[in-house]
Amino acid sequence: MAAVRVYGDAETLSRAAAELFAERARATVAECGRFVVLLAGGSTPRRAYELLAQSPLISRVPWPDCHFFWGDERCLLEGHELRNETMVRHALLDHLSVLPSQIHPIRYHQEPEQAASNYATELRRFFAGQQPRFDLILLGLGDDGHTASLLPGSAALHEQVQWTAVARRPEESFSRVTLTMPLLNQGANTVFLVSGRGKASVLQSIVKGSNDVPTLPAQLIRPQQGELLWLVDREAASQLEEGYGAG
Numbered sequence: 001m002a003a004v005r006v007y008g009d010a011e012t013l014s015r016a017a018a019e020l021f022a023e024r025a026r027a028t029v030a031e032c033g034r035f036v037v038l039l040a041g042g043s044t045p046r047r048a049y050e051l052l053a054q055s056p057l058i059s060r061v062p063w064p065d066c067h068f069f070w071g072d073e074r075c076l077l078e079g080h081e082l083r084n085e086t087m088v089r090h091a092l093l094d095h096l097s098v099l100p101s102q103i104h105p106i107r108y109h110q111e112p113e114q115a116a117s118n119y120a121t122e123l124r125r126f127f128a129g130q131q132p133r134f135d136l137i138l139l140g141l142g143d144d145g146h147t148a149s150l151l152p153g154s155a156a157l158h159e160q161v162q163w164t165a166v167a168r169r170p171e172e173s174f175s176r177v178t179l180t181m182p183l184l185n186q187g188a189n190t191v192f193l194v195s196g197r198g199k200a201s202v203l204q205s206i207v208k209g210s211n212d213v214p215t216l217p218a219q220l221i222r223p224q225q226g227e228l229l230w231l232v233d234r235e236a237a238s239q240l241e242e243g244y245g246a247g
């Protein structure tokens with residue numbers, strides 16, 4: 001059973017997430033010299049990224065030893081406002097003195113399949129043939145239970161060999177590239193950030209059904225040799241039974 005921490009509002013949730021990021025980065029770099037993080041997209045994590053880019057946290061993280069990957073990306077050209085890379089650069093990376101070689105965006109030019117294949121190649125190169133391992137994985141949760149861009153009912157959900165896949169949400173005009181479960185379950189620390197009343201029902205389904213046969217993509221996140229933590233705000237937790245720890 002994963003741990004669930006409930007915070008009073010989105011701001012205290014974001015602050016907790018940013019402080020966890022900073023603590024994990026410091027400890028990991030002290031232990032093994034680098035910190036490899038898989039970043040979440042969407043809107044929920046933005047404030048946590050912003051808090052990391054300002055005092056006091058900006059001075060607490062060994063940024064030169066960090067490597068930034070994304071769990072998924074929209075197949076839009078570099079700089080497009082809807083790209084998760086753009087959001088993270090504006091909220092965090094543009095405020096840091098880090099080298100381009102530390103930043104590993106999911107690049108898209110013309111073909112989603114090529115973008116997915118290229119990212120898998122970049123991951124394999126980075127992990128140099130070793131078992132891929134992220135020191136921290138940040139994930140969001142869609143109100144349909146998706147995470148990254150692994151959508152309910154998609155074939156990519158059950159991919160066990162390829163590290164990346166192409167996904168498409170019917171309501172969107174663009175495709176997506178997503179990491180698949182073989183990689184998303186390789187986090188030493190995996191943290192979902194969930195905020196807002198709109199997520200209350202799906203969060204309750206996931207937390208309540210945590211020991212059942214997984215039916216929602218986010219339920220397939222079961223870290224191998226890693227910790228799973230849900231950081232949620234009170235609105236998102238409004239359908240959880242009493243007793244979940246206040247953050």
Ligand code: 6PG
Nearest residue numbers: 041042043044140141142147148
């Ligand atoms: C994306 C994200 C996606 C997101 C959830 C929650 O590219 O949109 O990777 O998985 O985390 O949809 O999105 P919000 O944080 O905006 O609610």
